[in-house]
Amino acid sequence: xxxxxxxxxxxxxxxxxxxxxxxxxxxxxxxxxxxxxxxxxxxxxxxxxxxxxxxxxxxxxxxxxxxxxxxxxxxxxxxxxxxxxxxxxxxxxxxxxxxxxxxxxxxxxxxxxxxxxxxxxxxxxxxxxxxxxxxxxxxxxxxxxxxxxxxxxxxxxxxxxxxxxxxxxxxxxxxxxxxxxxxxxxxxxxxxxxxxxxxxxxxxxxxxxxxxxxxxxxxxxxxxxxxxxxxxxxxxxxxxxxxxxxxxxxxxxxxxxxxxxxxxxxxxxxxxxxxxxxxxxxxxxxxxxxxxxxxxxxxxxxxxxxxxxxxxxxxxxxxxxxxxxxxxxxxxxxxxxxxxxxxxxxxxxxxxxxxxxxxxxxxxxxxxxxxxxxxxxxxxxxxxxxxxxxxxxxxxxxxxxxxxxxxxxxxxxxxxxxxxxxxxxxxxxxxxxxxxxxxxxxxxxxxxxxxxxxxxxxxxxxxxxxxxxxxxxxxxxxxxxxxxxxxxxxxxxxxxxxxxxxxxx
Amino acid sequence: xxxxxxxxxxxxxxxxxxxxxxxxxxxxxxxxxxxxxxxxxxxxxxxxxxxxxxxxxxxxxxxxxxxxxxxxxxxxxxxxxxxxxxxxxxxxxxxxxxxxxxxxxxxxxxxxxxxxxxxxxxxxxxxxxxxxxxxxxxxxxxxxxxxxxxxxxxxxxxxxxxxxxxxxxxxxxxxxxxxxxxxxxxxxxxxxxxxxxxxxxxxxxxxxxxxxxxxxxxxxxxxxxxxxxxxxxxxxxxxxxxxxxxxxxxxxxxxxxxxxxxxxxxxxxxxxxxxxxxxxxxxxxxxxxxxxxxxxxxxxxxxxxxxxxxxxxxxxxxxxxxxxxxxxxxxxxxxxxxxxxxxxxxxxxxxxxxxxxxxxxxxxxxxxxxxxxxxxxxxxxxxxxxxxxxxxxxxxxxxxxxxxxxxxxxxxxxxxxxxxxxxxxxxxxxxxxxxxxxxxxxxxx
Numbered sequence: 001x002x003x004x005x006x007x008x009x010x011x012x013x014x015x016x017x018x019x020x021x022x023x024x025x026x027x028x029x030x031x032x033x034x035x036x037x038x039x040x041x042x043x044x045x046x047x048x049x050x051x052x053x054x055x056x057x058x059x060x061x062x063x064x065x066x067x068x069x070x071x072x073x074x075x076x077x078x079x080x081x082x083x084x085x086x087x088x089x090x091x092x093x094x095x096x097x098x099x100x101x102x103x104x105x106x107x108x109x110x111x112x113x114x115x116x117x118x119x120x121x122x123x124x125x126x127x128x129x130x131x132x133x134x135x136x137x138x139x140x141x142x143x144x145x146x147x148x149x150x151x152x153x154x155x156x157x158x159x160x161x162x163x164x165x166x167x168x169x170x171x172x173x174x175x176x177x178x179x180x181x182x183x184x185x186x187x188x189x190x191x192x193x194x195x196x197x198x199x200x201x202x203x204x205x206x207x208x209x210x211x212x213x214x215x216x217x218x219x220x221x222x223x224x225x226x227x228x229x230x231x232x233x234x235x236x237x238x239x240x241x242x243x244x245x246x247x248x249x250x251x252x253x254x255x256x257x258x259x260x261x262x263x264x265x266x267x268x269x270x271x272x273x274x275x276x277x278x279x280x281x282x283x284x285x286x287x288x289x290x291x292x293x294x295x296x297x298x299x300x301x302x303x304x305x306x307x308x309x310x311x312x313x314x315x316x317x318x319x320x321x322x323x324x325x326x327x328x329x330x331x332x333x334x335x336x337x338x339x340x341x342x343x344x345x346x347x348x349x350x351x352x353x354x355x356x357x358x359x360x361x362x363x364x365x366x367x368x369x370x371x372x373x374x375x376x377x378x379x380x381x382x383x384x385x386x387x388x389x390x391x392x393x394x395x396x397x398x399x400x401x402x403x404x405x406x407x408x409x410x411x412x413x414x415x416x417x418x419x420x421x422x423x424x425x426x427x428x429x430x431x432x433x434x435x436x437x438x439x440x441x442x443x444x445x446x447x448x449x450x451x452x453x454x455x456x457x458x459x460x461x462x463x464x465x466x467x468x469x470x471x472x473x474x475x476x477x478x479x480x481x482x483x484x485x486x487x488x489x490x491x492x493x494x495x496x497x498x499x500x501x502x503x504x505x
Numbered sequence: 506x507x508x509x510x511x512x513x514x515x516x517x518x519x520x521x522x523x524x525x526x527x528x529x530x531x532x533x534x535x536x537x538x539x540x541x542x543x544x545x546x547x548x549x550x551x552x553x554x555x556x557x558x559x560x561x562x563x564x565x566x567x568x569x570x571x572x573x574x575x576x577x578x579x580x581x582x583x584x585x586x587x588x589x590x591x592x593x594x595x596x597x598x599x600x601x602x603x604x605x606x607x608x609x610x611x612x613x614x615x616x617x618x619x620x621x622x623x624x625x626x627x628x629x630x631x632x633x634x635x636x637x638x639x640x641x642x643x644x645x646x647x648x649x650x651x652x653x654x655x656x657x658x659x660x661x662x663x664x665x666x667x668x669x670x671x672x673x674x675x676x677x678x679x680x681x682x683x684x685x686x687x688x689x690x691x692x693x694x695x696x697x698x699x700x701x702x703x704x705x706x707x708x709x710x711x712x713x714x715x716x717x718x719x720x721x722x723x724x725x726x727x728x729x730x731x732x733x734x735x736x737x738x739x740x741x742x743x744x745x746x747x748x749x750x751x752x753x754x755x756x757x758x759x760x761x762x763x764x765x766x767x768x769x770x771x772x773x774x775x776x777x778x779x780x781x782x783x784x785x786x787x788x789x790x791x792x793x794x795x796x797x798x799x800x801x802x803x804x805x806x807x808x809x810x811x812x813x814x815x816x817x818x819x820x821x822x823x824x825x826x827x828x829x830x831x832x833x834x835x836x837x838x839x840x841x842x843x844x845x846x847x848x849x850x851x852x853x854x855x856x857x858x859x860x861x862x863x864x865x866x867x868x869x870x871x872x873x874x875x876x877x878x879x880x881x882x883x884x885x886x887x888x889x890x891x892x893x894x895x896x897x898x899x900x901x902x903x904x905x906x907x908x909x910x911x912x913x914x915x916x917x918x919x920x921x922x923x924x925x926x927x928x929x930x931x932x933x934x935x936x937x938x939x940x941x942x943x944x945x946x947x948x949x950x
Contacts, residue, residue: 027810031622031848042854048935049864054752057863059886062724064754068629072851075591082845086600089615093599106509107603110554119565122572124579125778126915131907134567135777148547160641160779161834171683195822199831204683208826246535277533278540293834301838302616303606305780343679347582347644347672348778360561364508366551376510378532382524399535433609455511456520484611486805494803494815500635501625
């Protein structure tokens with residue numbers, strides 16, 4: 001045993017969560033095991049209505065023979081259970097969360113209060129424009145700001161997440177080409193792309209054509225030229241790409257794709273890096289999705305909800321999903337569906353309360369603040385790359401943008417320690433792990449995105465921990481993490497003996 | 506620097522020196538000069554937190570909220586149910602709110618176990634064996650159900666009941682432009698679906714989608730829908746209402762293969778339509794086609810109970826262009842709200858919500874049908890919602906009723922003959938219902 005993470009002396013330096021007190025290492029029972037027949041938390045107002053029974057209200061062929069069994073607990077036990085669960089959960093509010101590509105920045109509390117205002121939270125989505133002027137004005141203003149940030153012409157706020165935004169963009173692409181009598185069959189993506197890109201391409205009815213990256217870590221222009229023809233509907237690019245590198249040839253790529261009549265799709269996962277610095281519209285992109293839960297600080301909620309608005313150039317605007325929030329000639333607000341709209345991407349208007357949070361974040365930052373966000377995000381990621389030189393291999397050791405990708409190849413060869421082991425060791429150190437094994441084109445990849453909200457002290461503590469892990473790498477790392485609520489989890493067993501519910505035990 | 510950037514000028518100088526740059530501008534040397542934004546973004550300068558709150562408060566005040574301004578009799582997929590303080594006060598703990606997707610299970614047992622409990626409650630409500638960890642909303646859950654069914658049967662024709670929410674059907678049509686699935690709407694007859702007696706010409710359906718209760722609030726005959734599906738070897742997809750499930754037979758027990766729904770009624774405010782919660786459950790034979798995340802129970806190295814996302818090879822980050830769904834970010838936090846609300850209700854509370862909503866709906870129905878000129882759209886049995894025909898357009902009634910302090914309902918489109926869809930939940934009392942009927946009588950007179 002090289003080091004016992006539970007016996008470290010002294011206090012934790014900035015940004016790490018190793019100071020959280022835990023009272024023990026027992027598992028928390030499920031709410032079903034806490035249930036006791038007849039116990040209850042609920043109470044309801046007196047409706048003063050006739051006491052019609054189920055038999056009187058429901059035709060016999062529809063009436064359930066017995067009620068659905070749910071947990072029967074007191075409110076006190078219910079709240080205690082979920083509070084204990086929250087103590088078994090890492091979060092941005094506890095410490096640094098350098099998950100590459102996920103932009104786990106601090107989520108300002110102001111935005112929580114904005115989204116909780118009853119004037120937003122208790123408005124019915126079918127209520128007409130006359131009763132929802134504030135909501136529609138917010139959507140219009142947010143859309144205008146997002147168009148300004150991306151350099152685009154018009155936007156839909158309906159897509160509820162990034163992947164939904166991607167599919168929206170591909171359906172727009174399809175509608176555009178179909179309207180030109182030239183449907184096309186293929187969409188090009190680089191080999192460094194997020195998995196959602198090829199999956200969305202398939203759902204958009206296209207075939208994926210993959211182009212390799214070159215020795216710089218950028219799109220290989222010759223390989224791209226070789227696959228471009230008039231059957232290419234478009235290309236999906238992340239810029240900066242998933243290696244954290246800016247696609248310097250973007251203007252040439254745009255010209256090449258437009259030359260064959262294709263469209264450029266911008267995957268906004270990494271938009272945080274370029275706020276106020278450069279804009280997808282200025283680079284030549286036709287369609288842009290944004291992850292408001294990354295760039296615009298909507299908290300990720302343990303996996304959602306997010307929001308994935310899609311902005312487009314003028315020639316694609318007539319195809320946007322509808323209805324769109326609009327400012328009317330008399331200064332009031334209403335809805336309008338574009339003439340050749342592809343339809344709807346959501347049952348209502350999108351993830352509205354997430355849009356309120358993003359709008360509050362935009363107002364607080366303003367144009368100057370957004371530029372400062374990009375600068376600090378890029379500065380932090382470059383600092384981290386330089387700090388990790390020597391301890392880790394850096395396959396593309398050149399100026400990066402908001403994230404850097406390092407490799408644990410040498411640790412694997414010399415000590416049998418893999419990227420996943422490094423990740424688990426970092427958990428013991430009181431930090432969340434980076435993204436591992438992505439992008440796929442880097443062996444033993446560790447993708448680190450500090451974000452702009454981490455201080456220099458936190459960066460130092462994080463880098464120190466990563467360097468210490470590399471220097472102390474040994475077989476014992478396979479046992480990490482040891483200080484966490486549970487030890488390494490048997491994922492293979494979960495798939496082999498599937499227990500997806502309490503009742504399947 | 507922006508409000509949320511911690512660096513001092515000294516920090517920045519030190520960091521720039523460390524990476525070998527002279528200025529912040531140098532960080533962007535890799536961006537070609539011609540692409541750099543000259544003059545910055547054309548956005549107002551940043552505001553203090555307090556000015557931002559003033560501005561969003563101004564916008565919030567320009568809406569009519571169902572909490573203070575209007576008494577809500579609208580439903581149509583978004584319902585005004587009670588949410589106890591325990592739900593948001595607990596779910597909005599920042600450990601749940603500010604966590605990412607549980608990629609590192611050792612430090613994500615809180616979210617993973619909450620999702621496991623959520624999956625269990627949804628499986629029980631639907632009467633099927635497996636539920637996933639959530640989809641975006643009811644509409645997109647229907648999309649995923651259809652994609653699953655087409656993959657399972659190899660047939661891309663889908664019969665869609667005209668009783669499925671019109672916005673959801675519009676969403677299905679939009680997504681079908683990419684997948685190429687052939688959607689055939691089946692019209693309603695007196696409130697319930699009239700299924701074709703034969704194959705309707707061409708390829709038989711690979712899936713049959715019906716909503717229970719349907720958009721007009723009517724109780725569809727699921728046994729008949731099951732027979733229709735069986736006639737064609739199709740899967741039966743049911744979009745159910747989790748509140749009605751408090752008194753109705755489960756769709757699973759009536760033969761559904763996939764059950765989807767809108768989870769908003771349990772723990773999520775009306776929110777102008779989102780974020781809501783896509784419920785999704787399947788028979789266990791379809792588990793390997795289930796879209797999105799699935800949490801499973803397992804053990805850690807010391808043999809302690811632990812939770813982890815499982816059957817991961819289905820998902821887009823591994824299967825890429827061969828994945829059957831592209832979903833990554835879902836609605837986890839809303840699922841946690843739902844799990845807490847369902848545990849607050851428990852067995853008896855779930856039934857109470859359904860019964861109290863049904864009682865309020867019946868009382869409202871009787872009161873408004875007693876008004877001269879108001880007629881029921883359909884005679885099929887309803888439970889928590891119903892459609893009426895009025896001498897005025899539904900939109901006009903909604904506008905006029907707002908002046909009386911009510912959100913009167915959801916105007917119905919031409920395919921339903923116009924009119925209004927009216928719902929009442931456990932929040933509605935006899936005096937509110939009486940006042941509603943009196944106001945309706947006044948505005949249509």
